[in-house]
Amino acid sequence: xxxxxxxxxxxxxxxxxxxxxILIPMDAESQKNHLxxxxxxxxxxxxxxxxxxxxxxxxxxxxxPDTEAIQRECQxxxxxxxxxxxSKVESILEEISSPSKNMEAVILExxxxxxxxxxxxxxxxxxxxxxxxxxxxxxxxxxxxxxxLNDGLLLFDWLHLHHEDFTGQYGKFYxxxxxxxxxxxxxxxxxxxxxxxxxxxxxxxxxxxxxKIRDYVVGGGFMFAMCxxxxxxxxxxxxxxxxxxxxxxxxxxxxPAYQNKIDYNKTFAFSNFTLERSPVVYExxxxxxxxxxxxxxxxxxxSLMEFSAKWDPIPTMLCxxxxxxxxxxxxxxxxxxxxxxxxxxxVMGETKSNGEAKYIHGIKxxxxxxxxxxxxxxxxQHRVGDAKTELDLHPTSPGYRLILNxxxxxxxxKKKQKx
Numbered sequence: 001x002x003x004x005x006x007x008x009x010x011x012x013x014x015x016x017x018x019x020x021x022i023l024i025p026m027d028a029e030s031q032k033n034h035l036x037x038x039x040x041x042x043x044x045x046x047x048x049x050x051x052x053x054x055x056x057x058x059x060x061x062x063x064x065p066d067t068e069a070i071q072r073e074c075q076x077x078x079x080x081x082x083x084x085x086x087s088k089v090e091s092i093l094e095e096i097s098s099p100s101k102n103m104e105a106v107i108l109e110x111x112x113x114x115x116x117x118x119x120x121x122x123x124x125x126x127x128x129x130x131x132x133x134x135x136x137x138x139x140x141x142x143x144x145x146x147x148x149l150n151d152g153l154l155l156f157d158w159l160h161l162h163h164e165d166f167t168g169q170y171g172k173f174y175x176x177x178x179x180x181x182x183x184x185x186x187x188x189x190x191x192x193x194x195x196x197x198x199x200x201x202x203x204x205x206x207x208x209x210x211x212k213i214r215d216y217v218v219g220g221g222f223m224f225a226m227c228x229x230x231x232x233x234x235x236x237x238x239x240x241x242x243x244x245x246x247x248x249x250x251x252x253x254x255x256p257a258y259q260n261k262i263d264y265n266k267t268f269a270f271s272n273f274t275l276e277r278s279p280v281v282y283e284x285x286x287x288x289x290x291x292x293x294x295x296x297x298x299x300x301x302x303s304l305m306e307f308s309a310k311w312d313p314i315p316t317m318l319c320x321x322x323x324x325x326x327x328x329x330x331x332x333x334x335x336x337x338x339x340x341x342x343x344x345x346x347v348m349g350e351t352k353s354n355g356e357a358k359y360i361h362g363i364k365x366x367x368x369x370x371x372x373x374x375x376x377x378x379x380x381q382h383r384v385g386d387a388k389t390e391l392d393l394h395p396t397s398p399g400y401r402l403i404l405n406x407x408x409x410x411x412x413x414k415k416k417q418k419x
Contacts, residue, residue: 168203
């Protein structure tokens with residue numbers, strides 16, 4: 001009997017020692033494809049397996065169950081991984097749980113269902129998020145105004161908005177591109193869609209779309225916006241029921257006193273901004289820093305803020321990276337004027353020397369939003385007609401990692417906030 005007990009004890013010790021997990025390191029030295037690492041994590045969640053996101057441990061590594069299928073997928077996708085024993089995992093988790101370490105292990109439970117708000121004819125490379133989702137092999141569906149107005153967003157956990165104009169001013173491209181065939185065509189298509197949906201003006205239709213998106217977030221949705229979708233969305237909310245469009249956009253004059261009627265209480269992130277009245281100026285408002293920037297490209301970087309992983313897991317999750325300094329990049333909305341951001345909104349990335357915020361996050365009702373300035377993290381000054389970015393050349397891009405942090409964010413197990 002004693003011999004049997006000893007044999008069983010050795011078997012149990014052996015199982016504990018040799019049972020294994022897959023660690024996907026996310027530090028700069030160990031991971032050769034950070035972007036696809038998010039894809040394999042999503043793929044694992046899609047198989048109804050749980051994943052641990054090890055915040056601030058080796059760049060925000062992922063701990064996956066060890067299966068032949070996951071190992072094979074990592075090899076196929078070119079993702080660096082390590083097979084580690086159960087005892088090693090226990091040691092890592094013990095280190096992470098130490099009060100002296102700014103780390104946390106967050107459980108990811110379910111692959112979020114992703115929607116990208118985009119017109120039907122849009123090419124994938126017109127949108128950094130669409131590009132990185134395709135590259136990381138994370139599935140998504142596209143929605144646009146008709147689906148949004150018909151409450152189609154209720155089917156999704158996460159919504160992305162990119163380079164969109166919710167004010168009905170056609171991206172403020174009028175000054176430079178009003179004679180361009182693509183501008184004329186896009187304006188016709190927008191007007192036809194508004195008419196089909198029962199609106200006399202594109203601006204009225206876009207306002208209702210913005211309100212539906214607001215309701216989606218307030219009800220518990222996760223919204224991520226880039227470039228001009230950030231400020232134009234807030235402007236549309238603040239200008240509800242007010243005509244801020246000049247005749248070339250909607251056929252009649254704007255309200256002469258519209259600036260004084262703007263309601264900043266209705267916005268998500270911004271306050272006390274001044275709208276740009278001129279239709280020929282490629283700018284929506286004072287929120288954007290593009291024309292106020294004095295930073296040479298060679299030294300254009302923004303720094304990620306450090307948060308307490310144990311007390312503030314959400315911003316910590318959204319800032320996971322293998323570097324605290326990220327290359328800057330421009331867009332129609334490049335970054336945000338720091339003193340026009342509401343006090344209850346977290347600044348997660350900033351360029352202090354220029355008084356600008358690049359990456360911000362907030363809570364609205366039961367949901368969350370993140371705004372990320374700029375158009376394409378690996379194309380410094382993307383212009384109309386420029387070639388698309390090849391992400392095969394940028395598999396470790398810190399700027400694109402921030403996007404993918406937001407994609408995985410809704411998968412995290414919800415727990416009570418400590419603050």
